[in-house]
Amino acid sequence: MTEPLLSIRDLTVRVGRADTAPAILDGVSLDVAPGETLGLVGESGSGKSTLGTAVLRLLPPLLDAGTTGRIVWRGRDLLGLPRRAMRRIRGGEVSMILQDPMSSLNPVQTIGAQLREALRRGGRGDLHAAAVAALVEVNIPSPAERLRGYPHQMSGGMRQRVVSAIGLAQDPHLLICDEPTTALDATIQYQFLELLKTLRASHGMAMLFITHDFGVVSRICDRVAVMYAGRIVETGPVREIFARPRHPYTRALLASVPSTDHAPDRLPVIEGQPPTVGNRPAGCPFHPRCAHATDRCRTVPPETVVGPSHLVRCWHPQETPL
Amino acid sequence: MARLLASRLIEAVAALLLMSVLIFFLSRIIGDPVALLLADGATEGDRQRLIAELGLDRPLLQQYLTFIGNALQGDFGRSVAAGNRDAFEMVMSRVPASLGLAGVALAFTLAVGIVLGVIAAVTRGTPFDVLMRLIALLGQSIPSFWLGIILIYLFSVHLGWLPTSGFGGWQYYVLPALTLGLFTLAAVTRLVRASMLDALASDYVKLARIKGLAEATVVLRHALSNSLIPVVTFMGTFFATMITSAVVVETVFAWPGIGRLAYESILSRDFPVIQVVVLVITAFFILANLVVDLLYLAIDPRMRSRG
Ligand SMILES: Nc1ncnc2c1ncn2[C@@H]1O[C@H](COP(=O)(O)OP(=O)(O)OP(=O)(O)O)[C@@H](O)[C@H]1O
Ligand code: SF4
Ligand SMILES: [Mg+2]
DSSP states (O other): OOOOSEEEEEEEEESSSSTTSOEEEEEEEEEEOTTOEEEEEOOTTSSHHHHHHHHTTOSOHHHHHTEEEEEEETTEEGGGOOHHHHHHHBTTTEEEEOSOTTTSSOTTSOHHHHHHHHHHHTTOSSHHHHHHHHHHHTTOSSHHHHHHSOGGGSOHHHHHHHHHHHHHTTOOSEEEEESTTTTSOHHHHHHHHHHHHHHHHHHTOEEEEEESOHHHHHHHOSEEEEEETTEEEEEEEHHHHHHSOOSHHHHHHHHTSOSSSOOOSSOOOOSSOOOOGGGOOSSSTTGGGOTTOOGGGGSOOOEEEEETTEEEEOSSOOOSOO | OHHHHHHHHHHHHHHHHHHHHHHHHHHHHHOOHHHHHSOTTOOHHHHHHHHHHHTTTSOHHHHHHHHHHHHHTTOOOBOTTTTTOBHHHHHHTTHHHHHHHHHHHHHHHHHHHHHHHHHHHHTTTSHHHHHHHHHHHHHHHSOHHHHHHHHIIIIIIISOOSOSSOOOSTHHHHHHHHHHHHHHHHHHHHHHHHHHHHHHTSHHHHHHHHTTOOHHHIIIIIIIHHHHHHHHHHHHHHHHHHHHHHHHHHHHTTOOSHHHHHHHHHHTTOHHHHHHHHHHHHHHHHHHHHHHHHHHHHHOHHHHTOO
């Protein structure tokens, strides 16, 4: 197996430094190989954005102080890196695009200024030409004109393409996408996913793709990790997970994905509410909502290998096809 | 953008007209100008003659038109209290001193308030931030006449560093400008701190950090430029606060501006002068709001693309 680009081990993010502080992420481990796209799926509040933001060390100070474990990027642990060195990783090696295209661009600066700022760090010579090329790459018509314009003059879909152009300006090895299509409407979503695939191929980069939506996972991801209450409960190749989901939570999520192409933005609800950060149940955090729970589930289940690269964290992995 | 300016201009003229109507009628309701103008031992004959002379026997509308006609030529009558001087000239001669003081106070307030607000936001939760917030709270609760007197006592009487009052070189500006500006300084500091905290938590600041920009660039180029928008929004209010406190501050420091003139002319019921003072202050307000609009256009592109 090739050396992973990103290797996260036992990552725990607490609200503050104290051991007793509530944990948003609780012992998360995952790997992303070069060029690979890993999907990160889970309900709202499960900690997906926290995980993506932690990799760039951009969590608010309180959460950053409460971060333990290891985030190994190409052999170096980012959690031990001084500020300056971390700053060199951002943009150039690891970049990120955010969920809401309406708020991720600075409203008082031109598109050109915001794009050139990223290109300059990437060391491009002719900044204007590079900026035009960057907009062309994300299919924005009349780019020279758009560079002089402001974010409020563009539609959501167009802004999200500008955000990706900024994200890719320094040619990163890994692009973290935090629900980049959730705020877009269905047809634009599709177009944007296709664009991301093209960009992924031309830049040869890996992606950590955060989403609510298994429909999106099937379109763009190679592997998927399912998160519940700050933990990863199942990981495996996308095909394998779709064909043989083993964790009751994954199965519930998949069962609620409509078979049509028009997947809804949000995962449909499973009976009961996901626990809030301070009130996660001991043992398997899913047990209050799980149909297969037994007394054993009040203790933390181990991670079990159930197939090629297929891991599940459950006392009673399900066998029957969905 | 041109439409915006045109509508502002029309509003300005309308506001001035409305103010002139108010002034005209109020001065006829509140006091009896004839009684004020007559000497103590005047007879009924003197009274009638004065009424005719002032045109007070004509219909109100006609009186108003005459008033406007004269006003447009800068003729508001003569001061009752100050030896028959031309009221308009009297007020205008006081304008530069007031503008100078307000300008110094405003510049000081904005410069220091923005710097303190930014520092308080980036050092959020540290002792410096707590201290700043405490000072800002105090600054907004201390009455300016009291602050003025304390400052005079401390820096002029006790330490002898600065003149107690009066008008002259830069030393004369320090205490009155400080007194006039402190309330607004506190307000600007709190406003900038709050809007900086919002901006620093925003997605566009997160994206700026994702690009790998230095923290100083993120704070100054991305967060601050957005945080100044609310400051501009409140500029009109700040200006209004300064004009109101100018009456007190100019009186305490014997500053030869309109504020003190307003105070004196109210005491001596000098109606013609009061009228001009009110009109000039109205004109300042309108001008200030116009400046605020222009500043908006300059810093917020979303305003520029509106009609
Ligand atoms: N600064 C913070 N202090 C305390 N709790 C926080 C903080 N930031 C996030 N949380 C909590 O951490 C949990 C996970 O948040 P996160 O944004 O990572 O979830 P998510 O999976 O991305 O959800 P969504 O799908 O809604 O984006 C949430 O319950 C949230 O309330
Ligand atoms: S460990 Fe138990 S409660 Fe948790 S998912 Fe598996 S069966 Fe359900
Ligand atoms: Mg999120």
